[in-house]
Amino acid sequence: MMRRNGFVYTVVCSIMLTNLWTPEARSQQYSTNTDPKPILRRLINAFRTCGPPHAYQILGPQLYQTIFMQTGGMGCYQQITAAGSVTNMQVEDVEQLPAGPIFTVRVTHQSGFLVDWFIGFSNYTGKVEYLTFVAASPASPAPTIQDGPTGAAGTSPVGIPTNQTAVISGADSDCAAKWGTMCQ
Template identity: 45%
Template sequence: MKIATVIAGMAVCLLGVSWSPAQAQFSDPRGYLGTLIQAFQNCGPSTAYQGLSPQVYQYIAMQTGGSGCYQAVQMLGQVNKLTVENQIMMPVGPLYSVRAEHASGTQSIWQIGFSRISGQVEYINFQPAQTSQGPKQPDPKTLPKPGRETLDGCVIYKVMCE
């Protein structure tokens, strides 16, 4: 297993190709988002944050006092299921809305945007948890409408259009 990792790492170095965990998530963000949620709950591991852009990483560090933990995310509990609710292709890359169902019976809505240019997460946000009896739907005013990304999505998600 280690040999395959070393060979893959050497191939990346020799070819001059850069790769980040986020690049593999362009078509399905659930794996990486699940890793990030777990990291936000457990204050790491630090490798979970490697797919974040420097700006997002610094913002999270500022918000969490450098711990990488969010108390609100910790209180949600373990993620049982992630469901992609919406995907919008923005000029820089895909923006997803993902519903997380937690072991506590609560749900949360996450928005995560990946840059095809940097291969990193350029935008991430979540709405507070709701009980499973009445999950909160994403506010339609905050999600761009398909085909209108440059009209309303770029106003709301500026970083996904730069």
């Protein structure tokens, strides 16, 4: 039932895409009981080895575009590649935000490098919508949601920044400034 001008096809695709993003159609509900480690492990491995491509499908569109731009379309980060494979992961903190939970996870790599990850899951999209990492040291305290992403020596996060940090209408301004779209 596709017309030559593609109008019917376009309308059907638009309706299908719209339905994929409605709360009723989401495939995953996340809570503070969700274990973020399997998803984060897959993403870290993808950022370390530049793939496989399906590993990035859990990322929200804006976050995916940010990563694409930062990595020149390759999908991997030099810092993570140099750190080596993951040898240990420990969930340090979790908080339920309006859009879904955000977790802090301390990761130890094969090289001994410690990294604190902040990963936010959206119940609106069923995707990872927030992701950033900062270098840590054995002497640094465990990361908390309250403190947000700061590095081992109080440095700013490196790697994947928030995709939106503007104050979101109707959201708590402190939350929105720190966690962006997770506070909608």
